[in-house]
Structure formats: C-alpha cells, structure tokens
Amino acid sequence: MVMDVLIVGAGPTGLALGIDLARRGVAALVVERAEGLFPGSRGKGLQPRTLEVFDDLGVLEAIRAAGGPYPARMIWRDGERVGEQSMFEPVETDEGAPDTEPLMVAQWRTQEVLYGRLTELGGKVSFGREVTGVAQDADGVTVRFADGTTARARYVVAADGGRSVVRRALGVGMTGETVDPARFLVADIRLTGLDRDHWHTFPGADDTGVALCPLAGTDDFQLQARLAQGTEPDLSLDGVRKLVAAYTHLDAEDVGQLRWASDFRPRTGLADRFRVGRVFLAGDAAHLHSPAGGQGLNTSVQDAYNLGWKLGAVLRGGAPDSLLDSYEEERRSNAAAMLDLSTGVHRGEVRRGKATVQLGLGYRESSLSxxxxxxxxxxxxxxxxxxxxxxxxxxxxxxxxxxxxxxxxxxxxxxxxxxxxxxxxxxxxxxxxxxxxxxxxxxxxxxxxxxxxxxxxxx
The missing domain is CATH 3.40.30.120 (Glutaredoxin)
Known part of the structure; x- marks a missing residue:
C-alpha cells in the first residue's frame, strides 16, 4: 500500500503537520523512533504567531490550559534578591494583533495536546519505528526501518531533529556556526525553597550560572545552566543537586526529583536544501537554533503549517507538484532570518519583544505573493x-x-x-x-x- 505522506518524527513539527493533513483528508502516518512522546520541557516558549496557528488547528484552548504566562526574572547574589526584570519588552496589541505575549508551555505538554488532536482527527503515530534510510523514484519514496521492514509513500517529510537520519541519507549538508563555546545543561526537576512567581537566575563567575524557571502548568522547575569551560555535564540527580548547591543558596536536598535532563552546545545550522524530489525537511532537520529567544520550535511549527496546505492542494486539490517548490522558497529564507535573530538574542544584541513574537514575518518576495x-x-x-x-x-x-x-x-x-x-x-x-x-x-x-x-x- 502506498500512503500519501509519511512523516518521520513525532515532535511538534511532525504532529502539527499530521493535524493539518488529517483535516484535509490526506492519508498520512507519523513514525517515531522512540517508544513514546518526548518527555522534556526543552522548547517551552510559544510565540503569538504560533498561537494563531494553533487556533486554526483547533488546539489553542487546550494549549492555553496546559501552560501560562512567563514570570519576571529575579536575579540573586549571595542568597539575596538584587533585582527584577521583565523577560520581554511589551508589544502593543491592536485589532489586527490581539495577542502579543508569548505563552509558556512545557514541550512535553505541547506534544500531548497535539497528539490528542491528531488522534481525534483519525491520525496515527507509530512509535518504535526507527528510520534507517530512504530511496525515491519518480512515483514515490521507500522508507527503510531498523527492523527490516519498509513503507511506501508519495511524499516523505523529515521532521526527525537536528541529527536527521533522512537529511543525511539524502546527502543534504547543513551550514552553521557555534553560537557559544560553553556547554549547557537543561533539566526538569522538582524543587523546594523558591517561589513560583519568578524565573530565578543565579549568575556565577566567567558568565557561568544557573536559572530555575517554574514551568507553567506543571509542578516542575526547568533548570538551565551555562557551565564553566572544560566542565563535563553530569546529568544524574546527584550531578544536578551539586550544580544547584554550588550556584544558589539552596541545599542539594532541595532538589527532590530529576524528571529529565539533557546537555547541548548552542549552535546554528541551516540545511542547504529543504526539498529533494519527493522528500522535504522541516523543523530541526532543516534548521538549528540557539534556544535563546524561543524561535526554534515556533519556526518549526510554521514549517509544518506552510507545507501542510500545499501538500493538501497537490494530493487532494489537483494542484501541480511544482507548487511544493514554494515551500523551500518561503521557509528557507524565513529560517535563515530566524537563525540570525536567535543568535542575536543569545549574544545580547537583540531584546525579546517585537522582533521575536513572529507577527511581522511574511513572504513578500515569494513567487506566490x-x-x-x-x-x-x-x-x-x-x-x-x-x-x-x-x-x-x-x-x-x-x-x-x-x-x-x-x-x-x-x-x-x-x-x-x-x-x-x-x-x-x-x-x-x-x-x-x-x-x-x-x-x-x-x-x-x-x-x-x-x-x-x-x-x-x-x-
């Protein structure tokens, strides 16, 4: 059997695309290497433009219930509160843009909401399906899995992350740069001893430090740490406790539980192509961002939103395949601009605010405009x-x-x-x-x- 679209990856990109295709009557399957949805908070900031997309996809009410507003930043030194800062410059609302504030939703909760909507529409995610390669011809794409099975689709969308197996199988390069030489650690923890009304930051020496942000809609805090040069991240509960005790006035035992942890080195990456024949790259498979400014997940969801209606038009509306060329035309230039913005925010050159809410993005230079x-x-x-x-x-x-x-x-x-x-x-x-x-x-x-x-x- 040949399906219309096979989507590799059940992150926000793949799930959003699955929803958009399902409501258009397109037969699509999402496959995911892991045995379940992503468990961590990583991409927790939803920009106003993404909330507009979620409104159209029918999940905005559930997304709002799953999160909440960003708290102000509270700065600590030597166990004392020394200053409070707003996380964002205010953006004025008007009739055309009634919602201009980002929403905090832990990524795992965003994915739960999207997954629920996808299944409600009759869509499906097949977990535990690791893709190992793709081969395409004039009529479709054959996808190979680690268990030796294959699947056949008219189109394939790679939404399988920054280390995309599909992108590498296609031979598509990714150009980028290291944004910060330091290693970072991020974790979801249970914590006592801090209020949940602030994003608590504890600056250290040499631009190191720890931040503890109460995750709206959960009982957890997200820990973010910029580590000293040469420090190897310790992702264990004991390692996280030592980090908190070293940078804050809290005791190690105030960290009661470690739910998820990861480490990374901030870098950018932009795929040389977003389309190769019948295969498309979307989300982190196409572009990698510093997490500063909250642009990565949002740009990824909007990749899906751009591609979804075009695939629907070709597969169900009789539009020519050439319409799909506009996906790369529109989204690659948009992603490049967002990469510059994310890097600028990370380096302190751009303030979070009007530039980061993504309401001013558009496609004036597109052949479709x-x-x-x-x-x-x-x-x-x-x-x-x-x-x-x-x-x-x-x-x-x-x-x-x-x-x-x-x-x-x-x-x-x-x-x-x-x-x-x-x-x-x-x-x-x-x-x-x-x-x-x-x-x-x-x-x-x-x-x-x-x-x-x-x-x-x-x-």
Whole structure:
C-alpha cells in the first residue's frame, strides 16, 4: 500500500503537520523512533504567531490550559534578591494583533495536546519505528526501518531533529556556526525553597550560572545552566543537586526529583536544501537554533503549517507538484532570518519583544505573493493577514479551516474560497485573497484577477 505522506518524527513539527493533513483528508502516518512522546520541557516558549496557528488547528484552548504566562526574572547574589526584570519588552496589541505575549508551555505538554488532536482527527503515530534510510523514484519514496521492514509513500517529510537520519541519507549538508563555546545543561526537576512567581537566575563567575524557571502548568522547575569551560555535564540527580548547591543558596536536598535532563552546545545550522524530489525537511532537520529567544520550535511549527496546505492542494486539490517548490522558497529564507535573530538574542544584541513574537514575518518576495494594486497601502501580498471584525464576523474565525478567504468581494464563485464583503480598515483599500495559512497571496484594486491568480498557481 502506498500512503500519501509519511512523516518521520513525532515532535511538534511532525504532529502539527499530521493535524493539518488529517483535516484535509490526506492519508498520512507519523513514525517515531522512540517508544513514546518526548518527555522534556526543552522548547517551552510559544510565540503569538504560533498561537494563531494553533487556533486554526483547533488546539489553542487546550494549549492555553496546559501552560501560562512567563514570570519576571529575579536575579540573586549571595542568597539575596538584587533585582527584577521583565523577560520581554511589551508589544502593543491592536485589532489586527490581539495577542502579543508569548505563552509558556512545557514541550512535553505541547506534544500531548497535539497528539490528542491528531488522534481525534483519525491520525496515527507509530512509535518504535526507527528510520534507517530512504530511496525515491519518480512515483514515490521507500522508507527503510531498523527492523527490516519498509513503507511506501508519495511524499516523505523529515521532521526527525537536528541529527536527521533522512537529511543525511539524502546527502543534504547543513551550514552553521557555534553560537557559544560553553556547554549547557537543561533539566526538569522538582524543587523546594523558591517561589513560583519568578524565573530565578543565579549568575556565577566567567558568565557561568544557573536559572530555575517554574514551568507553567506543571509542578516542575526547568533548570538551565551555562557551565564553566572544560566542565563535563553530569546529568544524574546527584550531578544536578551539586550544580544547584554550588550556584544558589539552596541545599542539594532541595532538589527532590530529576524528571529529565539533557546537555547541548548552542549552535546554528541551516540545511542547504529543504526539498529533494519527493522528500522535504522541516523543523530541526532543516534548521538549528540557539534556544535563546524561543524561535526554534515556533519556526518549526510554521514549517509544518506552510507545507501542510500545499501538500493538501497537490494530493487532494489537483494542484501541480511544482507548487511544493514554494515551500523551500518561503521557509528557507524565513529560517535563515530566524537563525540570525536567535543568535542575536543569545549574544545580547537583540531584546525579546517585537522582533521575536513572529507577527511581522511574511513572504513578500515569494513567487506566490502577487500584488496588483496600483497604489498599495496597508497590508500587502505576502504579509500576515491581520485579525479584525467585519459585519460582526471576526476575521480569524472566518480564516479558520483548510480554505482560502476572499476579503472585499460579495462572492468568490470558486470552490474552496470563502468570501467576506469587506476587509478590516487595517488592511487598507483593495481586495485580498488570504491563503489557508493566514498570509495574503493576492491583492488587487478589484476582485478581477484573483481567479487568474489561483489558476496560475494551479488551484
């Protein structure tokens, strides 16, 4: 049997893509090497743009219930509180962007929510399936597993992380740099002796230090440590206890439980290609970020959101395979910009705030973005489509679902395109065709032309 899409990796990227494909009626299977979902908190920051994506995918309410707001940073020295700082510069809300604050959700909880939504839609994750190689031809891709079995799919998406087996099997290189020479340790622990109203930081000598952040929606703290040069991370409970006792006023016994731990050296990486024939790279398999600024998981989810509607259009809507070339065109340049941003935040060159909430990202330079207005103002083709209210209808409610939306016209007359007679004032004058992923694909002075645009992109 040949399935439509096989997704390698059940992290946020693979699960989000599985959800998007399932709601489009695309037969997809997610395979995961591990025996279960990822157990740690690693990518805990969800940016406002990702929350908009999750709203469309039908998981926002559950995601909000699973997390909470970021606390202020509390700085300690010699057992004394010496200062409090906001984690983010405030970003003003307006009708077009009603939600501008990041949300803290432990990664394992995000994945639980996404997994629940995927199974609700009839999707499936096959755990304990380690991919060892891929081979493709003109008709599809054969995926080989460690147990000797194979599977056949029309398309494969590699969402299998920074050490992607699929990327290496394809021979795709990844270019990057070391962001910080130091080793870092991150762990989820149970802790007593600190309030849960602050992200507690304990600076040490030579830019080392420990931070203890209460994980919203859980009883845990996330420990983050920048270790001294030459120090080998000790991921045991005893090692974590010694680290806490060395940098804070707490006793080693105040760490009651170690739930998960990992170490890493911050680096960047950008895959040379995001598409090789019928195989696509997404998430960490395509780009690696410093965790500073919370861009990695968010950029990864938006890879899935960009690719999902395009695969659906090709597999169920009759669009040509060439539409899928726009995935690499749009997402690789976006990922490159986010890598620069993450590195800037890590090095203290960029503040968390307007630059990191990802609401200003877009695709103006994309071949799918066509601006035909004589004197365009306000929102342009390629921009994120803002929220707003038109004739009592909230635009984000109108956008929700696997369809295109035409703003500023009485009727579209085209299957798969819904119409609203006007756009919000924030858009400026004109008619706007909003893509299924919430970006303006086409803009014109009148509705004439949007059908030709759809025909041009094969829809």
């Amino acid at each position: 066509v601006e035909t207005r004589v004197d365009p103002t306000g929102v342009r083709a390629g921009d994120r489509a803002p929220d707003g209210t038109v004739s009592g209808v909230r635009l984000f409610d109108a956008f929700r679902g696997p369809h295109w939306t035409l703003l500023g016209a009485e009727t579209s007359g085209v299957a798969g395109v819904r119409a609203l007679p006007a756009a919000s004032e924030s858009y400026g004058p004109g008619v706007f065709l909003v893509r299924p992923d919430g970006y303006v694909g086409w803009a014109g002075d009148a509705a004439d032309g949007f059908e030709a645009y759809l025909a041009e992109v094969g829809l």
